[in-house]
Amino acid sequence: MTVKMSARHVSAYYGDLRALDDVSIDIDTQHVTALIGPSGCGKSTLLRLLNRMNDAVPGARVEGSIELDGQDIHARDMDVVELRARVGMVFQKPNPFPKSIYDNVAYGPRIHGLARGRGELDAVVETSLRRAGLWDEVKDRLDDRGTALSGGQQQRLCIARALAVDPEVILMDEPCSALDPIATARIEELIGALRGRYAIAIVTHNMQQAARVSQRTAFFYAGRLVEYGDTSDIFTNPRATSTKDYITGRYG
Numbered sequence: 266m267t268v269k270m271s272a273r274h275v276s277a278y279y280g281d282l283r284a285l286d287d288v289s290i291d292i293d294t295q296h297v298t299a300l301i302g303p304s305g306c307g308k309s310t311l312l313r314l315l316n317r318m319n320d321a322v323p324g325a326r327v328e329g330s331i332e333l334d335g336q337d338i339h340a341r342d343m344d345v346v347e348l349r350a351r352v353g354m355v356f357q358k359p360n361p362f363p364k365s366i367y368d369n370v371a372y373g374p375r376i377h378g379l380a381r382g383r384g385e386l387d388a389v390v391e392t393s394l395r396r397a398g399l400w401d402e403v404k405d406r407l408d409d410r411g412t413a414l415s416g417g418q419q420q421r422l423c424i425a426r427a428l429a430v431d432p433e434v435i436l437m438d439e440p441c442s443a444l445d446p447i448a449t450a451r452i453e454e455l456i457g458a459l460r461g462r463y464a465i466a467i468v469t470h471n472m473q474q475a476a477r478v479s480q481r482t483a484f485f486y487a488g489r490l491v492e493y494g495d496t497s498d499i500f501t502n503p504r505a506t507s508t509k510d511y512i513t514g515r516y517g
């Protein structure tokens with residue numbers, strides 16, 4: 266197993282509030298990692314630390330180390346724009362730009378200079394939309410606005426946008442919570458198809474979803490990583506009482 270990202274003794278604060286407490290976790294490319302736990306336990310905070318999205322939050326502070334391919338993401342020579350291309354993020358609510366479908370996907374490759382000329386850009390857009398499972402639905406209307414698509418299609422467009430800059434890691438923060446069951450199933454299928462090519466970490470409140478899409482599960486409680494292991498073990502044989510109570514729905 267090749268570790269893609271590794272967090273060591275990470276604590277995170279918002280002012281005086283400690284949102285994460287001494288968390289160490291590895292994320293790899295072979296498995297999808299689900300981050301689960303009750304509201305406020307720090308799952309989203311961990312996700313946002315992994316591509317330094319929390320840098321912009323006033324009063325937010327982090328301790329410990331986070332590495333991408335063994336490289337410290339807080340190092341002075343780390344280019345944050347490049348980091349966010351390598352470690353892409355998909356949010357709860359689909360957030361396409363108010364631009365055409367084509368331009369949504371072409372945006373990243375354009376600003377990162379990843380395509381020479383229109384032919385190459387077209388190819389990147391097509392490949393990304395194909396990988397996101399959206400190409401067949403939009404190939405004849407690439408000039409339509411991204412915001413005109415259905416919610417599920419918009420979320421796949423956002424995934425295509427993340428894929429277009431050739432990321433190594435994809436972070437998903439409850440990517441299906443605004444979607445209906447059919448759109449959710451498509452995203453779950455897509456996560457399965459992307460596994461192995463990208464390291465994927467997904468925050469979800471839906472236990473069935475965690476069980477379906479992930480091979481590794483991390484259970485958080487009050488800022489601490491309580492248990493991390495194979496999804497099947499966590500769900501069938503949790504070691505901690507708090508994990509067991511959570512996955513059996515005693516609290517949420």
Ligand SMILES: Nc1ncnc2c1ncn2[C@@H]1O[C@H](COP(=O)(O)OP(=O)(O)OP(=O)(O)O)[C@@H](O)[C@H]1O
Pocket residue numbers: 279282284302303304305306307308309310311322
């Ligand atoms: N921008 C912020 N400013 C201040 N406190 C914050 C901020 N973001 C999160 N917190 C606090 O940090 C703690 C962890 O929040 P976080 O969003 O990481 O938890 P979570 O497990 O993802 O919760 P949820 O499942 O509800 O999204 C919570 O107490 C939350 O109120």
